[in-house]
Amino acid sequence: MNDQRVIATYLVETAFSLEEAALVIAGEQSTGTFTKVPGETDRLKEEHGARVEGIELLEERYQPGLPGATVPANHDGKYRAGKITISFPLHNFGPSIPNLMSAVAGNLYELQQLSGLRLLDLELPEAFAKRYQGPKFGIDGTRKLLNVYDRPILGTIVKPSIGLTTAELGQMVERLALAGLDFIKDDELNANPTYAPLEEKVRVVMEAIERAADKTGKKLMYAFNITGDWDELRKHHDIVKNAGGNCVMVSVLSVGLPGMAYLNDYSELPIHAHRNQWGMLTRSPHLGIEFTAYQKLCRLAGADHIHVNGLNGKFYESNASVVSAIQACTTPLYAGYETMPVISNGQWAGTAHPTYEATKTLDVMHLAGGGMLAHPDGAAAGFESMRLAWEAAASGESFSDCANKNPVVQRAIEKFGKVGH
Amino acid sequence: MNDQRVIATYLVETAFSLEEAALVIAGEQSTGTFTKVPGETDRLKEEHGARVEGIELLEERYQPGLPGATVPANHDGKYRAGKITISFPLHNFGPSIPNLMSAVAGNLYELQQLSGLRLLDLELPEAFAKRYQGPKFGIDGTRKLLNVYDRPILGTIVKPSIGLTTAELGQMVERLALAGLDFIKDDELNANPTYAPLEEKVRVVMEAIERAADKTGKKLMYAFNITGDWDELRKHHDIVKNAGGNCVMVSVLSVGLPGMAYLNDYSELPIHAHRNQWGMLTRSPHLGIEFTAYQKLCRLAGADHIHVNGLNGKFYESNASVVSAIQACTTPLYAGYETMPVISNGQWAGTAHPTYEATKTLDVMHLAGGGMLAHPDGAAAGFESMRLAWEAAASGESFSDCANKNPVVQRAIEKFGKVGH
Numbered sequence: 001m002n003d004q005r006v007i008a009t010y011l012v013e014t015a016f017s018l019e020e021a022a023l024v025i026a027g028e029q030s031t032g033t034f035t036k037v038p039g040e041t042d043r044l045k046e047e048h049g050a051r052v053e054g055i056e057l058l059e060e061r062y063q064p065g066l067p068g069a070t071v072p073a074n075h076d077g078k079y080r081a082g083k084i085t086i087s088f089p090l091h092n093f094g095p096s097i098p099n100l101m102s103a104v105a106g107n108l109y110e111l112q113q114l115s116g117l118r119l120l121d122l123e124l125p126e127a128f129a130k131r132y133q134g135p136k137f138g139i140d141g142t143r144k145l146l147n148v149y150d151r152p153i154l155g156t157i158v159k160p161s162i163g164l165t166t167a168e169l170g171q172m173v174e175r176l177a178l179a180g181l182d183f184i185k186d187d188e189l190n191a192n193p194t195y196a197p198l199e200e201k202v203r204v205v206m207e208a209i210e211r212a213a214d215k216t217g218k219k220l221m222y223a224f225n226i227t228g229d230w231d232e233l234r235k236h237h238d239i240v241k242n243a244g245g246n247c248v249m250v251s252v253l254s255v256g257l258p259g260m261a262y263l264n265d266y267s268e269l270p271i272h273a274h275r276n277q278w279g280m281l282t283r284s285p286h287l288g289i290e291f292t293a294y295q296k297l298c299r300l301a302g303a304d305h306i307h308v309n310g311l312n313g314k315f316y317e318s319n320a321s322v323v324s325a326i327q328a329c330t331t332p333l334y335a336g337y338e339t340m341p342v343i344s345n346g347q348w349a350g351t352a353h354p355t356y357e358a359t360k361t362l363d364v365m366h367l368a369g370g371g372m373l374a375h376p377d378g379a380a381a382g383f384e385s386m387r388l389a390w391e392a393a394a395s396g397e398s399f400s401d402c403a404n405k406n407p408v409v410q411r412a413i414e415k416f417g418k419v420g421h
Numbered sequence: 422m423n424d425q426r427v428i429a430t431y432l433v434e435t436a437f438s439l440e441e442a443a444l445v446i447a448g449e450q451s452t453g454t455f456t457k458v459p460g461e462t463d464r465l466k467e468e469h470g471a472r473v474e475g476i477e478l479l480e481e482r483y484q485p486g487l488p489g490a491t492v493p494a495n496h497d498g499k500y501r502a503g504k505i506t507i508s509f510p511l512h513n514f515g516p517s518i519p520n521l522m523s524a525v526a527g528n529l530y531e532l533q534q535l536s537g538l539r540l541l542d543l544e545l546p547e548a549f550a551k552r553y554q555g556p557k558f559g560i561d562g563t564r565k566l567l568n569v570y571d572r573p574i575l576g577t578i579v580k581p582s583i584g585l586t587t588a589e590l591g592q593m594v595e596r597l598a599l600a601g602l603d604f605i606k607d608d609e610l611n612a613n614p615t616y617a618p619l620e621e622k623v624r625v626v627m628e629a630i631e632r633a634a635d636k637t638g639k640k641l642m643y644a645f646n647i648t649g650d651w652d653e654l655r656k657h658h659d660i661v662k663n664a665g666g667n668c669v670m671v672s673v674l675s676v677g678l679p680g681m682a683y684l685n686d687y688s689e690l691p692i693h694a695h696r697n698q699w700g701m702l703t704r705s706p707h708l709g710i711e712f713t714a715y716q717k718l719c720r721l722a723g724a725d726h727i728h729v730n731g732l733n734g735k736f737y738e739s740n741a742s743v744v745s746a747i748q749a750c751t752t753p754l755y756a757g758y759e760t761m762p763v764i765s766n767g768q769w770a771g772t773a774h775p776t777y778e779a780t781k782t783l784d785v786m787h788l789a790g791g792g793m794l795a796h797p798d799g800a801a802a803g804f805e806s807m808r809l810a811w812e813a814a815a816s817g818e819s820f821s822d823c824a825n826k827n828p829v830v831q832r833a834i835e836k837f838g839k840v841g842h
Contacts, residue, residue: 029610030583039589040581048584066704068737091615092583098648098675102609102697107766109700110736160461162451162513163469168460188523189450194512227519230651230683254519256677262651276523279530283487284705315531316489345528 005087007053007123008104013064013081013116013286015071018055022084024113026050029103030092048092054085064115065286079115095127097257097297109287116286122293124300129334132261132300137270138338139363142304145246145270146221148182151362151394152352154386155183155221156379157344157369162189166196170204177212177220179380181372183365186225188251188276192236198224199239206243223249223272223305230255233263241268253277257301264302272342273303283316291321292328299329299337305365307342311354314346323358330361340365347371348382348416349409352389353399362394376411385412426508428474428544429525434485434502434537434707436492439476443505445534447471450524451513469513475506485536486707500536516548518678518718530708537707543714545721550755553682553721558691559759560784563725566667566691567642569603572783572815573773575807576604576642577800578765578790583610587617591625598633598641600801602793604786607646609672609697613657619645620660627664644670644693644726654684662689674698678722685723693763694724704737712742713749720750720758726786728763732775735767744779751782761786768792769803769837770830773810774820783815797832806833 014021030050059081069079093099100122109117135141143149156176158169176184192198205222213219226236226248233255240248249272252260264271275298281288291308298306308325309317322343329341341364343355348371355366366386375382385408392402403409435442451471480502490500514520521543530538556562564570577597579590597605613619626643634640647657647669654676661669670693673681685692696719702709712729719727729746730738743764750762762785764776769792776787787807796803806829813823824830 039585039593044581044584048581066737067706068704068739092610093612094615096612096649098650098672099612101675102612102648102672102695105701106609106697107700107736109698109704110730110738112735112737114737160465160469163465164460172460188527189513191514191517191520191523194515227523228517229519229679231686251519251523254522254677254679256675256680258650258675259677259679265652274523276527277530279528280526280709281701283489283530284708285488287705287708288701309531314533315528316487316533316535317531318489 002087002123003125003127004090006090006100006104006125007085007087009083009085009120011081011116011118011120012084012114013061013079014114015064015069015075015079016113018057018080018082018084021113022052022055022086024111025084025108026052026086028111029106029108030088048089050086050088052084053087054083056083058082066115068112069115070112081116083120090125090127095125095131097132097261097301105289118285118287119289119293121290122296124296126334128300133264133302134299134337135271135302135304135339136264136267137304138336139340140338142221142270142340146182147218151387151390153182153340153365154383155181155185155365155367156372157185157187157367158190159187159369159373161187162193164196166200166204169196169201170208173205173222174208174212176379177209178216179378179383180216180218181220181379181383183221183223183367185223185249185272185367188225188227188274191225191227192232198226198236202239202243202245206245210244219246221247223247225249227251227254230259230262233259234266237263237267237269245269247272249274251276252298252303257297260298260303261301267302270304271302272305273298273307275307291325295325295328295339296333299333299339303339305340305342307344310343310345310347311351311358312346319354319358326359326361326364330363342367344368349385349389349412350399350417352386353393356390356393362390366390371416374415376415377408381408381411385409423508423544424546425511427511427521427525427546428506428508430504430506430541432502432537432539432541433505433535434482434500435535436485436490436496436500437534439478439501439503439505442534443473443476443507445532446505446529447473447507449532450527450529451509469510471507471509473505474508475504477504479503487536489533490536491533502537504541511546511548516546516552518553518682518722526710539706539708540710540714542711543717545717547755549721554685554723555720555758556692556723556725556760557685557688558725559757560761561759563642563691563761567603568639572808572811574603574761574786575804576602576606576786576788577793578606578608578788579611580608580790580794582608583614585617587621587625590617590622591629594626594643595629595633597800598630599637600799600804601637601639602641602800602804604642604644604788606644606670606693606788609646609648609695612646612648613653619647619657623660623664623666627666631665640667642668644668646670648672648675651680651683654680655687658684658688658690666690668693670695672697673719673724678718681719681724682722688723691725692723693726694719694728696728712746716746716749716760717754720754720760724760726761726763728765731764731766731768732772732779733767740775740779747780747782747785751784763788765789770806770810770833771820771838773807774814777811777814783811787811792837795836797836798829802829802832806830
C-alpha cells in the first residue's frame with residue numbers, strides 16, 4: 001500500500017488513444033484547466049499532479065458507450081476500452097472521503113474525450129484508517145450480540161414494506177421472534193412515517209422482542225431504519241439505544257457517506273447499511289462506480305452490515321457480480337474493517353446452496369422477505385427451511401437431499417421453487 | 422400542486438408493456454414484495470400504495486439500454502420507451518429528502534423488468550417547503566452583498582486548481598480583486614489540504630480581499646470550499662464567517678443533500694453548491710436522474726448558487742441540455758427558492774452571447790477559469806471582456822460589433838476563439 005498516494009483504477013472508453021485519455025483524466029483532476037494558466041509551474045505539477053500509473057487496452061469497439069463524446073479529427077472509427085490506473089498525491093485532499101470523491105470521481109464523468117468512465121477500485125493510504133474508525137461491531141460483534149455462530153444470520157424484512165400500524169408490527173415482530181428468527185429489518189421505505197412514528201415503533205417493537213426473549217432466551221436483532229436528516233440521526237439512534245434496541249439502519253446513499261461516518265463516530269449500535277439507489281451509480285457498464293470501490297468507503301464510514309444483492313434474485317444483477325460483491329466485502333481492508341454482507345431480494349431456502357458454493361463463507365446475513373414470511377407453513381417454517389439449507393450446504397449435502405429429509409424444505413420448494421428461483 | 426402526494430415522472434424502457442412496468446415500479450416502491458405476503462390488505466394498499474397516474478409511449482427500440490433486463494416469454498423483440506408518472510402518498514415517508522429518495526429512486530434502478538429508468542421530474546408537496554427553508558440569500562441576497570445588479574456576477578475559479586501556497590493564493594486574489602472581479606471560488610479539488618490549511622487560507626485570502634476593497638471600494642465574494650465531514654462543515658463555516666468571509670462552497674454529492682441541509686440550517690453565508698460527480702448520475706440517457714429533478718432538491722436543501730455546465734464548454738453536455746438546466750434553476754419553486762445558476766467550464770467572453778440568447782436571463786454567475794485568467798492582457802482584461810460581452814448581449818448588440826468596438830474583446834477572441842469555443 002502506498003502511504004502517500006491514492007490509486008484509482010478506471011474502466012475507460014475513448015475515441016482517442018488510451019494514453020491521451022489518461023493524461024486528460026490526470027490533468028482535469030489535479031493541476032489542469034483547458035488552457036495553460038500562469039502559476040502552473042513545474043514544481044507545482046511535480047508535487048500535486050496526478051500520475052498515470054498504468055494503461056491496459058481491453059477491447060476496441062465501433063459504438064460509443066455514452067453520448068456527447070468527441071472524436072479526434074483523424075478518427076479511425078474505433079473506441080478503445082481499457083483499464084487506466086491513476087495515482088493522486090494524498091496531500092491534495094487528505095484522508096477525507098468527501099474530498100477524495102471530488103478528486104477521484106469529480107468532473108471526470110463529464111469529459112468530452114471519454115465515451116465511458118467507471119471507477120473500478122481504490123487503494124487508500126493508511127491515513128484513511130486513522131481518520132475513519134470503521135465498523136465498531138462488524139462480523140464478530142454482531143455474532144456476539146446474537147450468540148449465533150457457524151452459520152449465517154438469518155432474518156427477514158418487514159413486509160408489507162409500509163402501512164402496518166405499530167400494533168400490527170409489534171404483533172408480527174413478536175410472532176417472528178418466537179419463530180426463532182435472528183434478525184428483522186425495517187424496509188428501506190419505512191423510517192419515521194406519520195402513521196407509525198419511529199419513537200412509538202421502537203417502543204412497541206422492543207416490547208415485543210423482550211416479551212419473546214423472556215420465553216425463548218434469545219433476543220432478536222431489529223434494524224430500525226433511522227434514515228433522515230442529520231439532526232435526526234443522533235436523535236433516532238438514541239431512541240433506539242435507550243429502548244434497549246441493538247441495531248440501526250441507514251440508507252447510505254440517502255444520508256451520504258459523511259452522514260454515516262458522523263453517525264458512526266457517535267453510535268453505540270451496529271449500523272446496518274442499506275444501499276438503495278446504488279443501481280443508479282452502477283447499472284450502466286459505461287458509467288459510475290464498481291461496488292468493489294464503493295464498499296471500501298462504506299466500511300471506512302462504519303457499515304457493520306452492508307447490503308449486496310442475492311443470487312437468483314429479482315434484480316438485474318448477474319450472479320457473478322453478486323458473488324464478486326460478497327467477496328469484496330469479506331476481503332480485509334487495512335487491519336480488518338470487517339463488514340457483514342447482507343444478502344437479500346428474492347431469497348429463500350433454495351438460494352443458500354448456490355450462495356455458499358460460490359462464496360464458501362458463512363459470515364453473511366441472509367434475509368428473505370416473502371421467502372421467509374410467505375412459507376406455506378408460516379415464518380417459523382420459513383426460518384427453519386433456511387437454517388437447514390445452510391447447514392446442508394456447509395456440510396456438503398445437496399439441496400435435494402436436504403429437501404428429501406426435511407418436509408419444511410420440500411414445502412419451500414413447492415412454493416418458491418416455481419417462481420423461477 | 423398535490424398536497425398529499427409526491428408525483429414522480431420517469432423515463433422507462435422495458436421489454437414488457439409500459440402498463441406492466443408501471444405496476445412493477447409502483448409495487449416495488451410501496452407495498453409489494455416478490456410474492457404475496459400476509460397483511461397486504463386492501464385497506465393498506467389503498468392508503469399506502471403508489472399509484473400509476475400516467476403512461477405515454479414515446480418510442481419502440483430493438484436493443485435494451487441497460488444490461489440485465491428480462492423479457493416476457495412471448496417477447497416481440499421490442500423495448501418500449503415511455504414516460505410513466507407515479508404518485509406516492511406523502512405519509513409513507515413524510516417531507517424528508519433522504520426518505521423521499523429511498524422511495525422515488527430506491528431499488529427501482531435494479532428492477533429486472535426495466536432496461537432503462539431515469540427520474541425526470543418531481544412534484545413535491547408544500548410540506549417540503551415547511552421542512553426545508555431553502556436558500557437564505559439566493560439571487561437578491563447575493564446581488565445585495567456584492568452590489569452588482571443588471572448583469573451576471575462575473576468571476577473565476579482559482580487555477581491552478583491545486584498546489585498554490587497560501588501566500589501565492591493571497592497575491593493572486595488581491596490582483597484579481599484589484600482587477601475588478603465580482604467573485605472567485607476555490608476549485609472543487611481544493612478544500613482543506615495540508616499544504617494550505619483552510620484556516621490559514623481564509624486568513625490570507627480575506628486580508629487580500631480587504632486590502633483590495635480599501636482601494637476599490639468593492640468587496641469581492643470568495644467561495645471557500647468547506648467540503649468535508651459533518652463536524653467540519655460548521656467549524657469551517659465559522660472560520661470563514663469569523664474572518665469576514667461572505668460565501669462557503671460545498672460539493673453537494675460529496676456531503677449529500679442532508680449534509681447541505683444541515684449546513685443551511687446553521688449557515689449565515691450564501692452556500693455555493695458545486696455539483697461535481699453529477700455526471701455519474703446523469704450521463705447515461707437510460708439511467709439516473711435528470712437535473713430538473715435534482716436541482717429542486719438542491720434548492721430545498723439550501724443552495725444559494727448551483728453549478729450547471731456552460732454553453733460550448735469542455736464537457737459532454739449539449740447546449741440544449743445546459744439551457745434546460747439554467748431554465749429549471751430560474752423557474753420558481755414554491756414561493757421562490759431562488760437559486761443562482763453558476764455557468765462554468767470552458768467559458769470566456771465569447772460564450773456570453775449564446776448563453777443570453779438562449780436563456781434571456783442576467784441572473785446567473787458566469788465563471789471563467791482560463792478564459793478570464795489567461796486573457797493575453799491579464800485578468801482585468803479578461804473580466805472587462807466578459808462584462809462588455811454581456812452588456813452587448815443584453816442590449817442586442819452582436820458579439821462581432823462588440824469586438825470591433827472593444828480591443829479587449831478582440832484580444833479574447835484571438836486567444837480563445839481558436840480553441841473551438
